[in-house]
Amino acid sequence: MSSPFANLPTGIDGSAWKRQALLTPVEMGRADSITIENGTPGYTLMLVAGEAVADAVCDRFETGTVAVLCGPGNNGGDGFVAAKILASRGWSVRLGLLGDRTELKGDAAQAAADWVAASSEETVEPLSPEILTDATVVIDAVFGAGLNRDPEGSAAETLSAIGNRPVVAVDVPSGLFGANGACNRDITPKAAVTVTFFRGKPGHKLLPGRVLCGDLSICDIGIDTTALNVIEPKLALNRPDLWASALPEESPFHHKYSRGYLMVAGGPEMIGAACLATRAAQRAGVGMVTVAAPLAQAPLYRLALQSAVVRGLKDTRGFLDCLEDARLTAALIGPGLGDEAAGSHERVLGVLRANIPAILDADALSIFADSPDSLFQHRAAPMLLTPHMGEFARLFPDLSTLDNKVEMARRAAERSGAVVLLKGYDTVIADPSGWAVVNDSAPPTLAVAGAGDVLAGLAAGLIAKGMPVFAAACAAAYLHGVAADRAGSGLIAEDLPDLLPEAIERSRIPRVR
Ligand SMILES: NC(=O)C1=CN([C@@H]2O[C@H](COP(=O)(O)OP(=O)(O)OC[C@H]3O[C@@H](n4cnc5c(N)ncnc54)[C@H](OP(=O)(O)O)[C@@H]3O)[C@@H](O)[C@H]2O)[C@H](O)CC1
Numbered sequence: 001m002s003s004p005f006a007n008l009p010t011g012i013d014g015s016a017w018k019r020q021a022l023l024t025p026v027e028m029g030r031a032d033s034i035t036i037e038n039g040t041p042g043y044t045l046m047l048v049a050g051e052a053v054a055d056a057v058c059d060r061f062e063t064g065t066v067a068v069l070c071g072p073g074n075n076g077g078d079g080f081v082a083a084k085i086l087a088s089r090g091w092s093v094r095l096g097l098l099g100d101r102t103e104l105k106g107d108a109a110q111a112a113a114d115w116v117a118a119s120s121e122e123t124v125e126p127l128s129p130e131i132l133t134d135a136t137v138v139i140d141a142v143f144g145a146g147l148n149r150d151p152e153g154s155a156a157e158t159l160s161a162i163g164n165r166p167v168v169a170v171d172v173p174s175g176l177f178g179a180n181g182a183c184n185r186d187i188t189p190k191a192a193v194t195v196t197f198f199r200g201k202p203g204h205k206l207l208p209g210r211v212l213c214g215d216l217s218i219c220d221i222g223i224d225t226t227a228l229n230v231i232e233p234k235l236a237l238n239r240p241d242l243w244a245s246a247l248p249e250e251s252p253f254h255h256k257y258s259r260g261y262l263m264v265a266g267g268p269e270m271i272g273a274a275c276l277a278t279r280a281a282q283r284a285g286v287g288m289v290t291v292a293a294p295l296a297q298a299p300l301y302r303l304a305l306q307s308a309v310v311r312g313l314k315d316t317r318g319f320l321d322c323l324e325d326a327r328l329t330a331a332l333i334g335p336g337l338g339d340e341a342a343g344s345h346e347r348v349l350g351v352l353r354a355n356i357p358a359i360l361d362a363d364a365l366s367i368f369a370d371s372p373d374s375l376f377q378h379r380a381a382p383m384l385l386t387p388h389m390g391e392f393a394r395l396f397p398d399l400s401t402l403d404n405k406v407e408m409a410r411r412a413a414e415r416s417g418a419v420v421l422l423k424g425y426d427t428v429i430a431d432p433s434g435w436a437v438v439n440d441s442a443p444p445t446l447a448v449a450g451a452g453d454v455l456a457g458l459a460a461g462l463i464a465k466g467m468p469v470f471a472a473a474c475a476a477a478y479l480h481g482v483a484a485d486r487a488g489s490g491l492i493a494e495d496l497p498d499l500l501p502e503a504i505e506r507s508r509i510p511r512v513r
């Protein structure tokens with residue numbers, strides 16, 4: 001058997017992957033069980049978890065009245081522990097339980113018994129909106145990793161009555177499915193802070209769940225990290241420590257071609273798209289970009305891009321000849337290609353046959369809506385596809401209806417043999433063997449025309465400089481977000497390329513957020 005994480009994509013650091021892993025509720029359950037088998041009692045974990053929740057309340061809010069909403073499983077158990085600690089710290093506590101206390105089991109039953117024993121009167125009320133009266137803070141411990149259907153009845157009624165009261169959610173806001181971030185937004189509360197344990201879950205980072213979690217606080221409760229070697233989680237949060245060691249280094253012995261030589265296909269109409277992509281690749285540090293442009297538009301490209309070589313090409317034959325330059329290290333096609341232009345299919349297939357890494361974006365994907373397999377069959381070298389959800393649905397209509405964005409990207413990568421970067425506020429990048437990351441660095445202002453062209457150009461630039469494709473795609477998504485954050489409000493895509501060098505340099509020192 002190979003050692004754990006030995007099959008990670010090239011350029012991805014195994015220790016960082018373990019730090020940044022996102023665990024599904026099932027995987028988290030396994031980590032729990034392994035820790036318990038190794039000698040830590042489950043109740044010890046619950047006591048530490050409940051204390052972390054109580055600390056989160058005390059750190060953020062003035063002492064007051066807390067409503068603790070408890071469910072029938074161990075999430076509720078954490079709530080009982082937190083309630084007891086907060087009462088001992090001077091908080092006035094009201095606790096509501098979904099179901100009957102006598103039906104609680106295991107650690108949750110123990111936590112409830114400890115809470116009752118420490119209280120002088122009957123302090124377990126039925127869960128109802130009444131519990132919320134006078135609350136200055138709400139602890140949501142109704143459902144966590146064990147949620148298996150949408151909340152109904154008094155749970156749904158109480159959760160939706162929380163309104164604008166500040167919420168500290170235990171593990172996840174109740175109603176949010178940890179595996180995929182799905183939730184009924186009419187019921188699931190929006191937390192100020194979500195306290196989770198050991199590692200984050202996909203649902204903390206995927207939409208819509210992510211926006212309901214507030215600040216995510218990941219607490220160490222004593223889960224055995226060696227459990228990760230057994231579980232080998234295949235999803236991680238995109239952070240520089242994953243790929244910083246694979247960022248291309250500069251060398252005094254390079255010349256402009258050996259610093260990366262990228263060909264960018266320029267289309268006849270949306271000239272700005274290929275220009276933005278070219279600029280991003282240049283700012284990623286490639287030594288040379290050739291823009292293969294239609295003859296008529298070549299002067300416009302030349303005016304916009306003094307430092308790129310613009311080849312004015314009469315026809316598709318000229319384009320294919322251009323690809324025969326043996327010095328090329330990658331090619332990008334799609335931004336501004338146009339879905340009507342003659343020869344577009346042949347050009348995309350030419351790029352795929354060229355035996356250099358290919359980056360396909362925008363129209364290069366959409367024009368294969370009727371024959372996606374022909375796109376995948378012609379791949380001669382590593383390939384990166386960078387669709388937004390609309391383009392994805394054209395190429396992978398059956399996958400676009402899955403209820404999990406990570407699975408969509410994974411299955412598309414498996415089918416196409418490409419690395420797939422599925423864009424959005426919660427961009428997912430997957431490789432064909434199932435490794436995937438979720439990116440959370442992009443601000444909402446990145447939803448702007450031209451930003452995708454910059455992302456494709458940045459990824460292409462890093463790949464042209466020799467960065468392995470999956471690592472480069474992860475780096476590009478992250479750095480694109482960092483640059484956008486720097487640009488602030490009023491961002492236009494033209495702002496981004498010039499902000500990339502600083503973002504790249506800062507990420508060379510691994511930073512764990
Ligand atoms: N290492 C850790 O992360 C630790 C986590 N802890 C906490 O434990 C929970 C997970 O506990 P679990 O008991 O597995 O699950 P829940 O408490 O989330 O919920 C399970 C119970 O809820 C019922 N359920 C599920 N969905 C619904 C629903 N929509 N309506 C009503 N009831 C629902 C389910 O009942 P069934 O009818 O399906 O049988 C269960 O009774 C984790 O999130 C952490 O908070 C530990 O405390 C420490 C270690």
Ligand SMILES: [K+]
Pocket residue numbers: 075140141142143144169170171172173174
């Ligand atoms: K919860």
